[in-house]
Amino acid sequence: MPGPAPIPFVGELCYILCKGLIKYHIDLVHKYGKIIGIFDGKTPFIVLSDPNLLRNVLIKDSNVFINRRVLEGISGPFEHGLLALKDEQWKNARSIISPTFSTAKLKAMYGLMNEISDMYYKRLLEYADKQEIFDIKLLNGQYTLDIIASCLFGIGTNSLQHANVTLTNHLKKFFNRVISPRLASYFGKKGYSMFPKDAIDYTTNLVNQILARRRQRLERRNDFIQMMIDHEEEVNHEENEINQRTDKKEQQSQQQWGTLKKTLNDKEIFGQALIFLVAGYETTSILMSCFFYVMATEPVIQEKVYEEIRQELGDDEVTHEKLNQLSYLDMVISETLRMYPPGITFDRVASCDYQLGNYHIPKGSIINVPVYPIHHDPNVWPDPEKFIPERFLPAEKAKRHPMAYLPFGDGPRNCIGMRFALLEAKLGIAKALRVVEFQKCEKTQVPLQLGKLEILNSKNGIWVRVVRRSQ
Numbered sequence: 001m002p003g004p005a006p007i008p009f010v011g012e013l014c015y016i017l018c019k020g021l022i023k024y025h026i027d028l029v030h031k032y033g034k035i036i037g038i039f040d041g042k043t044p045f046i047v048l049s050d051p052n053l054l055r056n057v058l059i060k061d062s063n064v065f066i067n068r069r070v071l072e073g074i075s076g077p078f079e080h081g082l083l084a085l086k087d088e089q090w091k092n093a094r095s096i097i098s099p100t101f102s103t104a105k106l107k108a109m110y111g112l113m114n115e116i117s118d119m120y121y122k123r124l125l126e127y128a129d130k131q132e133i134f135d136i137k138l139l140n141g142q143y144t145l146d147i148i149a150s151c152l153f154g155i156g157t158n159s160l161q162h163a164n165v166t167l168t169n170h171l172k173k174f175f176n177r178v179i180s181p182r183l184a185s186y187f188g189k190k191g192y193s194m195f196p197k198d199a200i201d202y203t204t205n206l207v208n209q210i211l212a213r214r215r216q217r218l219e220r221r222n223d224f225i226q227m228m229i230d231h232e233e234e235v236n237h238e239e240n241e242i243n244q245r246t247d248k249k250e251q252q253s254q255q256q257w258g259t260l261k262k263t264l265n266d267k268e269i270f271g272q273a274l275i276f277l278v279a280g281y282e283t284t285s286i287l288m289s290c291f292f293y294v295m296a297t298e299p300v301i302q303e304k305v306y307e308e309i310r311q312e313l314g315d316d317e318v319t320h321e322k323l324n325q326l327s328y329l330d331m332v333i334s335e336t337l338r339m340y341p342p343g344i345t346f347d348r349v350a351s352c353d354y355q356l357g358n359y360h361i362p363k364g365s366i367i368n369v370p371v372y373p374i375h376h377d378p379n380v381w382p383d384p385e386k387f388i389p390e391r392f393l394p395a396e397k398a399k400r401h402p403m404a405y406l407p408f409g410d411g412p413r414n415c416i417g418m419r420f421a422l423l424e425a426k427l428g429i430a431k432a433l434r435v436v437e438f439q440k441c442e443k444t445q446v447p448l449q450l451g452k453l454e455i456l457n458s459k460n461g462i463w464v465r466v467v468r469r470s471q
């Protein structure tokens with residue numbers, strides 16, 4: 001398999017640290033092609049961008065490639081989270097959690113998101129009135145943190161209004177420590193916790209109190225915690241009914257065979273909520289920030305998005321249904337995710353020996369997907385550095401291989417929060433563009449300078465100016 005010669009001890013890490021992961025992946029793919037063999041210590045590590053082989057790994061043979069590697073060794077509440085779970089435990093947890101992100105449940109959460117999006121656009125109007133330039137990433141971070149805390153943890157951070165600073169700081173500590181999953185994993189394996197005890201204790205207590213209040217029916221909200229409790233009650237109710245109908249012998253045989261868990265315990269619910277925070281807070285904030293960067297630097301596209309929003313929404317309430325009608329906005333968001341994919345890489349691990357195209361790869365090999373070069377391949381995306389939303393017209397999409405566009409991964413282990421993320425981003429964007437216009441300012445960097453981490457980031461923030469729209 002083509003690839004660079006192994007480097008003893010440090011492997012490729014020194015190149016990644018020097019160049020940053022995006023540049024490292026671009027150089028590798030440019031030099032060696034779509035299937036590249038590297039060693040990570042003694043483990044074969046394959047950087048794969050061939051679309052047909054990717055389809056085999058992610059979809060057709062997904063039962064072989066069920067686990068990912070990145071968060072191995074991580075302990076504490078994170079070990080119960082979807083990102084780190086493996087094999088049957090992952091399948092089980094994913095099947096319990098998936099319904100939480102169904103259209104019906106997202107609609108139920110919409111009210112909570114809507115309240116926060118109102119605070120968001122009001123903050124933008126404050127910047128417009130003060131004529132202040134600002135880093136939109138900080139504001140978007142507050143918006144996505146408030147939404148995740150409210151819809152998934154069941155708690156109000158209100159960071160957009162600078163309330164509950166203690167909680168906001170504790171939640172941010174979790175995220176800041178996992179910005180480099182490789183380092184987190186390294187320290188985890190050595191027995192060190194990457195997560196400060198005070199933040200774990202504070203948030204565990206808080207979520208436990210919420211769980212207790214909900215179980216005693218002292219409060220109810222349309223959030224993830226509530227959905228898990230409702231699910232638990234439904235399962236208990238069903239099991240009681242079955243137990244009443246069947247005799248003892250039959251119950252014993254069902255218990256013997258029914259090994260799959262049907263509910264999550266409190267620790268697992270907390271672990272999932274934390275993973276949602278880690279996986280969903282920064283990624284969605286980056287998507288929105290890059291989107292507004294495009295608005296500020298491509299005024300013609302901004303006007304088209306604005307026109308569609310005015311035409312479809314006018315001054316009416318922004319409903320879930322109306323957001324679904326904004327087709328040009330959808331294309332601009334898709335093109336933003338192509339040019340600036342927040343998750344620039346993801347992995348799968350081979351659970352047995354496997355034939356990958358012409359190559360036999362041993363059990364334990366890691367398949368690494370370099371999303372950024374896939375999204376910027378000039379043979380698939382002509383003029384890849386140009387922002388062209390029309391690439392996502394249905395007829396254009398139909399011409400492309402489905403593996404040419406992977407902002408949320410693919411297959412059964414894809415991003416569970418995709419629709420949640422797109423909904424919160426579209427809601428915030430629609431409300432913002434209705435009232436303000438985004439403009440470049442003296443601190444806007446064109447082109448965007450990207451950071452070196454495993455999650456796409458801008459080096460120096462995304463600075464913009466906003467101006468009130470006249471009604």
Ligand code: HEM
Nearest residue numbers: 082276279280283284343346408409410413414415417421
């Ligand atoms: C624009 C925003 C987001 C992007 C670009 C993104 C991207 C990704 C990617 C690339 C993966 C790996 C997929 C794979 O391995 O095939 C992933 C997994 C995951 N994401 Fe997201 N994500 C976003 C938002 C969210 C949100 C808001 C949540 C939670 C509410 C979330 C929760 C997760 C979880 C739990 C996984 C692991 C799924 C599993 O292993 O079963 N993500 N995401």
